[in-house]
Amino acid sequence: MLSAKSLFQEILDNDESFRLFCSIAAGGESQGGWENGRIAALVPAGLRELAPKVARHGADEDKHGRIFNALLKQRGLRPVAVPYETDYTLLLERQGIGLAHDRLNREEPLTEREIIVYLAHSRVTEQRASEQMRLLLRYFADDAVLGRAVKMISRDEDNHLAYCHEELLRFARAGHGRTIRSVLRECARAEIRVYRDVSLAVMTHMGRVLGWPRPKAAVLAAGIHAMYAYERLTGWRRMVSLAPPARRNALGTPAVVEAEGEFA
Secondary structure, three states: OOOHHHHHHHHHHOHHHHHHHHHHHHHHHHHHHHHHHHHHHHOOHHHHHHHHHHHHHHHHHHHHHHHHHHHHHHOOOOOOOOOHHHOHHHHHHHOOOOOOHHHHOOOOOOOHHHHHHHHHHHHHHHHHHHHHHHHHHHHHOOOOOOHHHHHHHHHHHHHHHHHHHHHHHHHHHHHHHHHHHHHHHHHHHHHHHHHHHHHHHHHHHHHHHHOOOHHHHHHHHHHHHHHHHHHHHOHHHHHOOOOOOOOOOOOOOOOOOOOHHHHO
16 A cells, blocks of 8 residues: 555665665755854844844754765665755755745855745745654654654754744734735745655655556646645645744754764
8 A cells, every 4th residue: 555654764774766866865955054054144233133043944854864874874775966946945946935045155245134034935845844853752762773863853844843933923013014924925835846746756755766557647647736735725825824833942042063973
């Protein structure tokens, strides 16, 4: 029977599909680490209290990238180049979502609006990350190899999401509510399109590696399209709502640094 758990297990049991899965994940996390590091360095003087939290966000993302690379090393595997069509963070940037890399490469402080754009973009993408890691946590929390890594990354992603809610609500109270709503909606609608396209591309690559028959590939593609239809109709709303998080000041402490060897 085709299920999310059986699909993940099939990908994880094969060295080549596992290598592609971890390479895609590590690349996205490392890119997020760089972006947050640059944003932390460019936070404007009037918002300097935010800089340590942005830096903590970036440090967590860097750590996740190292964890995925360590999981590869544990199986004697090396990362592979991430196919362009599976690069979620790059494709979002190409859609004009978030802060462009050419902007982050300039030594010029960000504006208050650019900080809001960053937080709104993060609120949307961290929703996705939190949901994906909770799904993996449901199936692999007790796995001898993946369990500890999944628990740690899932906790971090929940913290990132809580931080985005808290900071955006702070900006909303300061009079930026209309801008925040507009940017959140724009980000969410672009993200669900990119996520659909990336999901289809990843499934295509996995299907080639694992030799999936056409009917199986067609069922998976239909499921991805059905999810997109739901998200386009109403599911996107979960990505734009704001509520006080249960975890307050979730990024208010330094990042916990995990050595690569602890997962290898």
